[in-house]
Every structure is written in structure tokens, then in C-alpha cells.
Amino acid sequence: MPARRSTSTGATTEAAFRSLLRVGGLMRRVMEPHFARFGITPSQWGVLCTLHRAEKAGLAELRLTDLGDRLLVRLPSVTGVIDRLERLGLVVRTASETDLRTKHVGLTPAGRALAERILKGHAARIRTVMGGLTAQKQERLHRLLDRLASHLGSLVDRQEGAAPPAVRRPLGQRNQP
Secondary structure, three states, rough: OHHHHHHHHHEEEEEHHHHHHHHHHHHHHHHHHHHHHOOOOHHHHHHHHHHHHHHHHHOOOEEHHHHHHHHOOOOOHHHHHHHHHHHHOEEEEEEOOOOOOOOEEEHHHHHHHHHHHHHHHHHHHHHHHHOOOOOHHHHHHHHHHHHHHHHHHHHHHHHHHHOOOOOOOOOOHHHOO
């Protein structure tokens, strides 16, 4: 009997995993055209939004590594997005005054204006995207996703803790495949 339950649980686990991946892909397909209307990608929005939030919290700019950590993205990926945003005139990258190896990124006036323009309709867009669930189900989903994120964070911590110190890197600088 336990083997049967295990198989059922395994099938359920795999189905939930596939559903999560499918939802992520569909979310991207729904949001890409939304951000394309503003001339940016979802990844670029992630950077602009993170920098905008940092400004609201009193930080005029963020170190590239801190930006990667906040976005849970590897540093080379962040650098590529920053390169494109810089070419668009939406962000500015500067060298640290104390450590020339460290780069800081901040919004330009055009980047700030674009972020604020997008934010004006962003809550309505999110309500539309999440409209397939009642408020109660959205709360439950939020709790479940937070619980899953906590579990995944502990797995990441264990992986990094198992690596020799010379191999460990900050969250935004994972080992490259």
C-alpha cells in the first residue's frame, strides 16, 4: 500500500511542478506584450522597478551585485540588461568612489519617468492577471508560494554551505554551468 501512495504523491508532485513551470511561462507571455508597449522587456522592468523601489527607500543607486541579489539573477545577466537599459538612456552606471571594481546603477530622469508611467497602470494589470482567482485563493496562493520560496531558499543555502569557501559566491553570482 505505501508504494501506491508514494507513486500517487510522486505524480502529484510532478504535476504541481509542471503546473508551476507552465504558469511561469504563461505569465511571461501575458506580461511581455504589456511591457513591449513601453519599449522594454519584463527583465528590464524588473531592473527599473527594483531601482525605483530603492530610490523610494532612500538609495539613489545600487551596486550591480546588490541588484543581482535583489532580482535573484546572476551578475552576467544583470550586466546584459543594464547594458541595454543604459543604451536606452534609462539607467546610468558609475564606478564606486572607494572601489573602482564596483559599479553602481541608478535611474536617469527618463528611467524614473518611465517607471512611474508604468506603475500608474501596473496595479490594474496585476489585478487582471490574477483575476482568475478570488481574493481568498490569491491569499492562499501567496502563502503557499512563500512557503515554497522559503524551502527553496534553504536548499540554496545548503548547496552553498556544502561548497568549499573558495567556490561559494553571493546569490547574484552563482557558479556558472
